[in-house]
Amino acid sequence: MLKIGVIGYGYWGPNVARNFHAVPGAELIAISDLSEKRLGLAKANYPFIRAVKEPLELIRSTDIDAVAIVTPVFSHYELAKAALLAGKHIFVEKPFTATSAQARELVELAAGKNLRIMVDHTFLFTGAVKKIKELIGSDELGKLLFYDSVRVNLGLFQHDVNVIWDLAPHDLSIMAHVIPAKPTAISAHGTVHFEGGFEDIAYICVGFDGGGFLAHFHVNWLSPVKVRKTLISGDRKMLVWDDLDADEKIKIYDRGVDVKSADGGKDGVHELLVSYRSGDVHIPKLEATEALKAEAQYFVECVEKGVEPFNDGRSGLQVVRLLEAADESLRQGGTRVEL
Amino acid sequence: MLKIGVIGYGYWGPNVARNFHAVPGAELIAISDLSEKRLGLAKANYPFIRAVKEPLELIRSTDIDAVAIVTPVFSHYELAKAALLAGKHIFVEKPFTATSAQARELVELAAGKNLRIMVDHTFLFTGAVKKIKELIGSDELGKLLFYDSVRVNLGLFQHDVNVIWDLAPHDLSIMAHVIPAKPTAISAHGTVHFEGGFEDIAYICVGFDGGGFLAHFHVNWLSPVKVRKTLISGDRKMLVWDDLDADEKIKIYDRGVDVKSADGGKDGVHELLVSYRSGDVHIPKLEATEALKAEAQYFVECVEKGVEPFNDGRSGLQVVRLLEAADESLRQGGTRVEL
Amino acid sequence: MLKIGVIGYGYWGPNVARNFHAVPGAELIAISDLSEKRLGLAKANYPFIRAVKEPLELIRSTDIDAVAIVTPVFSHYELAKAALLAGKHIFVEKPFTATSAQARELVELAAGKNLRIMVDHTFLFTGAVKKIKELIGSDELGKLLFYDSVRVNLGLFQHDVNVIWDLAPHDLSIMAHVIPAKPTAISAHGTVHFEGGFEDIAYICVGFDGGGFLAHFHVNWLSPVKVRKTLISGDRKMLVWDDLDADEKIKIYDRGVDVKSADGGKDGVHELLVSYRSGDVHIPKLEATEALKAEAQYFVECVEKGVEPFNDGRSGLQVVRLLEAADESLRQGGTRVEL
């Protein structure tokens, strides 16, 4: 039985606690929160847990095997490091850390002590992302052409991070998960509209090894309409993922491009012949399990079996590095930053 | 009565001819096309016109006051120059020319001879764009925050230009028309997927004087779905223009952002307080006249009254300069190009 | 302080209990349910209440002023009658009773004892229905032409009632609430697809005093797609209510019909000239409060002030009478049943 303590019982913490409580093989032992009020709520929901105010007290508990860190990003590094040093496996809210240097240090620390790190990129456990990964993995889309993601709304301004750190972790982690090619460069454009605030809209362009494939992300707190839409085109099939569509999230288009290079056409000139195919559309039924539950279950399994999860510290580090590089490009007016 | 000759009777030429034929105050006199077949069609539709093969023969006709040039972009400059030198007013298909140097020369030439140039940015005469211009002009949106345009489809690859020169002239001309601020820099990212081809997807980011406002364009020939959507947000109201929606093209959202800068909050820290308003949505009925007809009428009026049209050579030049700079940035891997 | 007992803690009862608990002026005193398990849940959520198994025990409690009856429809009459006889005000789940005779008896009983009956037609308290009532009340739609409602899905077959008694109470109560004219006749067509089952699809047509106005309802458990859509046309404006649209539930179309009766047209023949207007569309922001909470609050107020609620026993009776007559027509193959 894996004994788990949860640090942070604010917006997302209750979901993490609920799922670790529900998952077989795990036991929710303790919850910490700096707010007395939140702690009282945790106690009311789980009367059997130990409720402590100080996270370090929870981390030092000898009866806890793993710690879930569900706090603002600036505190991840310090808490994660303390937990690893105390010999605990960790489950950390995304983004993993505030800098890639921090992430790298934690990854090495965990490796040295043979502890598991899992970064909570919950989206990777949704039916939609699993289906996309499966489609790309089985080469159903053919040679990939581009990845285009839009995540915009009239939304909560964050007080500690810009729109890239707020919204892009979702999309960058999904892209890194489903696209086999390696990102090599990033450019970002954005703007701060309100004095003293952070960038509230941004466009991020990611280049890849080999050149042809391109990924692009639009994140925005100032859009009149909410959009959560991703296009992924291959030369064999293409897909649209609309996460706001309750029933038909993923549409797979049997559309593609065939190219023939024809020499000796009219006047002997080399000519490019591009033709289109347009066939049926397919909307697969997606797995309906709660993503966070599946993830919690997976964490327990990985710890028990001593296996590295695919959403481990290294993959969390990759996302942080992309965010960091996007920020760097943003500050330099959109300059290309090599990864 | 303004006597008009049309050069080029391919895909778009018949529409131009039909409208100049229909507009009061204009008389369609001659049509030229290098293809015998197209010329035969022109003759069948307008038995009274003079059908000539050579464009220069049409240009030299002394009974013609104005020439519409509806040919591929590479030929615009030469034909336009010949027409201006022959003392004709010109109506030129978009994009105006293949380089900004050509456009500049034509603008000067026309100015010296007191001739009119109109560049056929037909979209500027649609009910949708007129309504957007009116809304921004009357300050109904408040301080503008961003302009975001998506024009993608699985579409005809062009054999002579990339996707930017094919699709972006629409959006860049619309943006230049409705946004009062001046673009100052441009960056573009894109990719060529098929050897020997041109860029088939591209993202363009335009910066403006003063900094806060940003415009972004996504043009793409490889999308499984057709999208023609523009978001324009102001701090008072926001709008979405979906050109594929037959009845409800423009939605105006009574949504906005109010910002207060609050000193001396908790711990005396300066804090940014951002709040949202979300009210009714309004869908205005748009003018339903054919855009090209209104434009043809406007050309006749401008020539008759000796007035510069708003879509004159100078505004055509501005669009060409944006396209050219986007291309330049594209070749340099997305570097910011000052305008 | 109005002391309230809730009978039935199954699917809907917890919502009723929660709202009466939350509403100022009311005090949740007791909950009854025949299932030990459900009762245990009630006790866990509200440790301070009296949990009793037998509804009659709850009804007989002298410290209770009002009883909410949230049980299957077949038991409403007996429980409601007992409660009224015990001097309690009642809040009854819809549909009010299984027959109009039962409803009539309860209405008279309550009147004789000066007790309040409220039938829980929750939809009447939604922002959407309130807006529709307001629009019709202020004559913004003009002379009403028709009411058309579609409520279909691939849904839970009920084991005790047909699709009319399951789904139509919503729409019939809404229609009766917003349409000032009186229904005078009803016809219904439907079909039973599975041996031993109930009608699973049905169409109901309601005629009105004066003739011109017509209401129609489509209820269906066998539709591949879920639809919740109502059209209401007036000769001045028309509206569409799409209850599945999260943000834009009600669209008001400035569209209408103008009719001139022109004598002495061509050949002196009397001719009908019908013309259409098509203007802007308006999407009002709707009130966002929880409907059931507003209704619970209203119940408390009506009891306290001794005022008849608009959704009283009489209006509950009207809906039951419509359901009953629809059933009657259904059994007779669609014959028109006078009301």
Add this chain to the structure above:
Amino acid sequence: MLKIGVIGYGYWGPNVARNFHAVPGAELIAISDLSEKRLGLAKANYPFIRAVKEPLELIRSTDIDAVAIVTPVFSHYELAKAALLAGKHIFVEKPFTATSAQARELVELAAGKNLRIMVDHTFLFTGAVKKIKELIGSDELGKLLFYDSVRVNLGLFQHDVNVIWDLAPHDLSIMAHVIPAKPTAISAHGTVHFEGGFEDIAYICVGFDGGGFLAHFHVNWLSPVKVRKTLISGDRKMLVWDDLDADEKIKIYDRGVDVKSADGGKDGVHELLVSYRSGDVHIPKLEATEALKAEAQYFVECVEKGVEPFNDGRSGLQVVRLLEAADESLRQGGTRVEL
């Protein structure tokens, strides 16, 4: 070569003429129209035809093999009879005739003279209807449960017929074409809103042999929104046909209902167990040929080979009989009319 004359060059006639002109094996010989202006237009489009004013003159022409009658419905019978008597095959606009007695007489007349009648139910030749017929024919939907059609808009009031005769011929002919079962009874409800006018909204319910299956039609000239939507559910699969969707007209839902009749459940009571399946959705690519062209081609083939078309006089008669019976029910307040 089948020599064809077209009677009527108003709204639809030009399309009929154009397609018979284009189809191989047919020759457009003559066009008649009572209006000089329309006749002039016909002559301009087809300078080689014989343009005559009087339809009977065209019908009497000895060089014509077949006549297309594209006139208002009240004139169909007289013109068709004259044409058949003159030994011509006929292609008649829908609805076939104004009464079923007329239709019956024409069917017999044609049979006696071995001439072909084709009624122009163009929709039957669209890719959508062909796909639906194929799906039902191959039993992919399983046992059919219901057919529900909505065809509403704010549309042209007709001056000679009500909304049933205007809009329902489309849907009734499609239903008759794709549904194998035989209609046995019809009920219709509707209303006249404007004095001196015709019914402008109507609901039609069609019953079938065996009972379980039901068809329903909503036709309406007073709807704020245009809808063209048909639901067809089977117990194995279900489909939605949205004719206004440019790219995804038909969606096939792998959804269905499984029913087990379970004896000896709780308390030994017979219980109905209904369960749902919900799987993938499939959007087939539809044939894109122009429907009227395929129909014209089919007419030529049927005449040449002496084969009865599926849309022959008998099937045209069936639609007229349904319309007539719907009208009869309408006048009697919705009474069930046996067919």
